[in-house]
Amino acid sequence: MISWYVTQASSYAADVDGLILRIALIVGAFFLAAEFVLIWLIVKFRARPGVKGRYITGEKTSEAKWVNYPHYLVLVFDIIIVAAALRVWSDVKIDLPPAEERVRIVAQQWAWTFVHAGPDGQLDTADDIRTVNVLNLQVNRVYHFELHSKDTLHSFSVPVFRLKQDAVPGRAIVGWFRPTVTGEFDIQCAEICGIGHGLMAARVRIRSAAAQAAWMETAPRMPLVLSERSESNGQLASVTPAVATTGGDR
């Protein structure tokens, strides 16, 4: 249902949508049931001439069951939701499948820089391709991203991937995605990061293998050299070896 409005373009997008839908159905059913009981009780026990209101403490078993049984049901459904959420969280944020390619993402006020490995598949080599505000990906390829921030908190959000990951200064956060459809979609910063936050949008272009290879042939080489990284921001160079997975980082 969510996919009617926002394309599912990553391998885990359908799982995230399924989880949201399941939670909405469970919570929605409880909401409708609670409202139905509330309205039924309002009508049934409405004010009548000659009938005095009673103060009910809810201590008798016959009264307490109206609280206890729904409470047990809520606990059971809580466990179902938490179990389903942990499975999806683990798939998206903790269990990274082996990378076919790595891409470095650097957030700063107020732009995204992407460092692509180039034809050799290795970052920090002469054939790296550096782009600003356009992330170029190949469909059905497992990417590990390495997310940095040069200044303040940002959040790398790709709605069609159902992915959102905070960028934290001083940390290199690793996550993954596998694009599943070709096309061009939005990237946005999802963390208020200063007066230009609203301008911090970018695009992801997902191409077939052949089209991606053709792009790599013609893309200008602008490697993010190590000396530039340490000059531009001491933190970025110093934190690079301390790569953390996304587990525990929101």
Ligand SMILES: [Cu+2]
């Ligand atoms: Cu930002």
